[in-house]
Amino acid sequence: MEKLISNTRVLVTGGAGFIGSNLIEALLLQDNEVVCLDNFATGSRKNLLPFLDNRKFKLIEGDLRNEADCRKSVEGIQYVLQQAALGSVPRSIKDPVTTNAVNVSGFLNMLVAARDAGVKRFVYASSSSVYGDHPGLPKIEEETGNPLSPYAITKKVNELYAGVFANLYGMEVVGLRYFNVFGKQQDPDGEYAAVIPRFIKALIRHERPGIFGNGEQSRDFTYVQNVVHANQAAALADDPEALNSAYNIAYGERITLNQLYNLLREYLSEFDPAIATIEPLYLADRAGDIPHSLASIDKARRLLGYEPMYSVKVGLKKAISWYWENLK
Numbered sequence: 001m002e003k004l005i006s007n008t009r010v011l012v013t014g015g016a017g018f019i020g021s022n023l024i025e026a027l028l029l030q031d032n033e034v035v036c037l038d039n040f041a042t043g044s045r046k047n048l049l050p051f052l053d054n055r056k057f058k059l060i061e062g063d064l065r066n067e068a069d070c071r072k073s074v075e076g077i078q079y080v081l082q083q084a085a086l087g088s089v090p091r092s093i094k095d096p097v098t099t100n101a102v103n104v105s106g107f108l109n110m111l112v113a114a115r116d117a118g119v120k121r122f123v124y125a126s127s128s129s130v131y132g133d134h135p136g137l138p139k140i141e142e143e144t145g146n147p148l149s150p151y152a153i154t155k156k157v158n159e160l161y162a163g164v165f166a167n168l169y170g171m172e173v174v175g176l177r178y179f180n181v182f183g184k185q186q187d188p189d190g191e192y193a194a195v196i197p198r199f200i201k202a203l204i205r206h207e208r209p210g211i212f213g214n215g216e217q218s219r220d221f222t223y224v225q226n227v228v229h230a231n232q233a234a235a236l237a238d239d240p241e242a243l244n245s246a247y248n249i250a251y252g253e254r255i256t257l258n259q260l261y262n263l264l265r266e267y268l269s270e271f272d273p274a275i276a277t278i279e280p281l282y283l284a285d286r287a288g289d290i291p292h293s294l295a296s297i298d299k300a301r302r303l304l305g306y307e308p309m310y311s312v313k314v315g316l317k318k319a320i321s322w323y324w325e326n327l328k
């Protein structure tokens with residue numbers, strides 16, 4: 001049975017972003033009061049527009065790096081769903097200092113604020129990047145390698161801090177290692193855009209999307225609604241063994257970027273037949289990228305009751321319909 005958070009007060013940090021705004025939508029539909037802390041560094045006000053008139057929604061425009069903003073945002077909160085961070089491996093390679101300040105110091109500020117406010121549980125976004133150079137496939141939670149980027153270090157440090165806070169202060173913490181999430185509201189623009197919205201936008205505009213490397217690298221692409229469910233499962237898990245741990249959150253299958261490209265082209269050509277003949281542009285390899293990624297989701301299934309309900313193909317079709325309406 002899928003567990004849903006309802007009739008309580010939840011903080012979503014990074015709620016103006018891709019995953020955060022999908023979380024807020026679900027939480028409001030389930031009759032929760034939702035507080036969003038965001039500084040709009042990468043998120044957008046447009047993602048929050050549907051919620052602004054809802055009396056159960058409160059926006060705190062503030063920064064994780066500011067202790068007072070963190071303390072204000074956790075007042076009266078039961079569950080913290082910590083999504084705010086600077087994502088993107090290449091961004092962290094270009095500017096490791098800012099990524100560290102937000103993702104490590106900001107994360108620590110949130111942990112301290114949540115501890116002092118006595119929140120029930122702190123669920124946070126980690127990342128598949130913590131597996132670094134470990135060659136094993138599928139990725140199993142206990143077997144991680146050396147981080148390959150500053151971003152990966154910040155997520156690893158988040159897990160270390162969460163573990164220490166659980167041990168020292170008895171906090172209930174759960175980390176979710178997301179694997180390449182996609183879906184509506186993911187930003188297609190800018191230097192650090194994720195691959196799926198970037199490909200979709202280029203194809204809709206009849207441009208040739210760039211693929212780094214030969215396109216044979218593989219990823220466990222995960223539709224955002226699976227992540228929405230995972231956050232709720234993590235917040236509500238009642239097995240004590242489930243706490244103070246990190247989990248792979250993915251679909252549990254992988255496809256190559258070339259396969260992804262072909263699927264997107266096929267699905268989009270149902271809207272616009274001219275897209276069927278657009279070829280990708282192959283570019284040089286990108287630093288910090290891992291060659292393959294595939295999650296074992298056994299641990300999340302067993303301890304959180306996580307079950308991904310949307311396959312990659314179903315998710316891609318849903319995402320494409322949304323982008324077609326919003327970008328064309």
Ligand SMILES: NC(=O)c1ccc[n+]([C@@H]2O[C@H](COP(=O)([O-])OP(=O)(O)OC[C@H]3O[C@@H](n4cnc5c(N)ncnc54)[C@H](O)[C@@H]3O)[C@@H](O)[C@H]2O)c1
Pocket residue numbers: 013014015016017018019020037038039040041042043044062063064065082083084085086087088102106125126127128177178179180181182187194
């Ligand atoms: N999207 C993925 O595939 C993926 C994969 C692994 C992990 N994650 C993690 O999931 C979380 C959400 O990612 P997303 O894809 O929704 O990214 P996103 O960039 O769309 O959202 C992040 C949000 O955090 C906000 N933010 C950034 N710095 C902030 C600060 N200093 N103070 C307050 N708010 C701040 C941004 O404005 C944005 O709204 C992040 O922690 C990310 O590292 C995402």
